[in-house]
Amino acid sequence: MNPAENSSTAANGASARGAKDHIVIFDTTLRDGEQCPGASMTFEEKLQVATLLDDMGVDVIEAGFPIASDGDFESVREIAKTVKRSVICGLARANPGDIDRAGEAIKPAARGRIHTFIGTSPLHRQFQLQLDQEQVYERVISSVTRARNYTDDVEWSPMDATRTEHDFLCRVIEAAIKAGATTINVPDTVGYATPEEYFELIRMLIERVPNSDKAIFSTHCHDDLGLAVANSLAGVRAGARQIECTINGLGERAGNAALEEVVMAIRTRGDIMPFETGIDSTHLMRASKLISTVTSFPVQYNKAIIGRNAFAHESGIHQDGVLKNAETYEIMTPESVGVTKNALVMGKHSGRHAFREKLKDLGFSLGENALEEVFKRFKDLADRKKDVYDEDIEALVGDEILTAHDRVKLVSLSIVAGTRGPQRATIRLDIDGTERMEEAEGNGPVDAVFNVIKKLVPHEATLELYQVHAVTGGTDAQAEVSIRLKADNGEVTGRGADPDTLVASARAYLSALNRLRARVARTHAHAATP
Secondary structure, three states: OOHHHHHHHHHHOOOOOOOOEEOEEEEOOOOOHHHOOEOOOOHHHHHHHHHHHHHHOOOEEEEEOHHHOHHHHHHHHHHHHHOOOOEEEEEEEOOHHHHHHHHHHOOOOOOEEEEEEEEOOHHHHHHHHOOOHHHHHHHHHHHHHHHOOOOOOEEEEEEOHHHOOHHHHHHHHHHHHHHOOOEEEEEEOOOOOOHHHHHHHHHHHHHHOOOHHHOEEEEEEEOOOOOHHHHHHHHHHHOOOEEEEEHHHOOOOOOEOEHHHHHHHHHHOOOOOOEEOOOOHHHHHHHHHHHHHHHOOOOOOOOOOOOOOOOOOOOHHHHHHHHHOHHHOOOOOHHHHOOOOOOEEEOOOOOHHHHHHHHHHOOOOOOHHHHHHHHHHHHHHHHHOOOEEHHHHHHHHHHHHHHOOOOEEEEEEEEEOOOOOOEEEEEEEEEOOEEEEEEEEEOOHHHHHHHHHHHHOOOOOEEEEEEEEEOOOOOOOOEEEEEEEEEOOEEEEEEEEEOOHHHHHHHHHHHHHHHHHHHHHHHHHHHHOO
């Protein structure tokens, strides 16, 4: 068995070769995904996501960028302590400090990896790094060599590989493998390549680099042209055996290749892609909902695999075909990705035991305090809403996950609105255990709500996004509101749900504001660290 196969075996616990080639799934939701503006996660949320990724069979979890902050370092280190099956990876630039910090962060992991990178394209060398080819070449060797002092599982990436001169790209990849890199990632950093180009690039590298057989080649494709999944699969067909991806395609700009799409494409089209992954696809919907909840990024209705309409059929011809044989219009079953068909669930007479079982069916595991809070809100909702659906319960759980550690909480809200102004909101908040009440006017009831919150919790953030959609059908449906606030130290998002749209708006605004306050507190704490 050659070193590439040994590396794949270490990552997967099974031989890389067999009846079907194993594709290593490298999830970077917690690193590249979190870099998406407004998508930051708390320490507890990152642990929850990492645990789910481990449960669903992800081979490698890129848990963060340890040098970025003390918070990132601690979350990577804690994930390394907690997760037992997946390889835990820390990202590092080609700097000694970055590599040392990543090495310390992954130290507790049963299996740890350092992923180090440097820009190689002419644009990156000239404008970002101010380095010539020889200087970049030397940094490749020194960074990989240093990373090997911490682990024998080292991944190296030439950033902006798809716009790098082929001769130079081959030279630095050969040097990285010689220095000890066991995985070579080939990033389409700006989402510029087409599937044909990316296929030829991977094939060229495997054929031209003399020691290419001693490493696994990996894809890392961004979705700026909507080609991330197509490019990733083209790379695999050309010989790559690792795909870097994120849940829901989350990531910078237009995002990354979506994990759920590459996994189900490989599974569904085994006739032309004789590969396999270790992913339990029945966890995909649960993972999508968790990421959507903790980041407050809604999933578009027509999103492939996990969108609300992915298995919906409205056309009469389609409905008739599906009723006769689902395969007429469905190339995979809803159950295969974790979609439950029992949508209508419970009512006001349902007890705690039945509610707990329903949460298990939906893939949620809550502590006793969180369970009691969600159950109370479920009972309140059941008194106000005729039918309670799975989506309603998911929205309640999402609210609880987002607000469990909030220091500012909504106690009560009343609104004066209508055609005759001015619109006025009166709100009572619990702020660090002390209740305070204020009122304010606004240009409409939503504006009044946000104005009174700003009086109680002064801040300089600006509202970048306000979005409302109904969780289910019907006039008594819960409203789910998404908010994005922008401040000097970045963007944050929040989400809230309630049958009253104005209450949901207040919850969402407070969710975002609490995240903003937590980010400011972390920044101050890091600044005070010697």
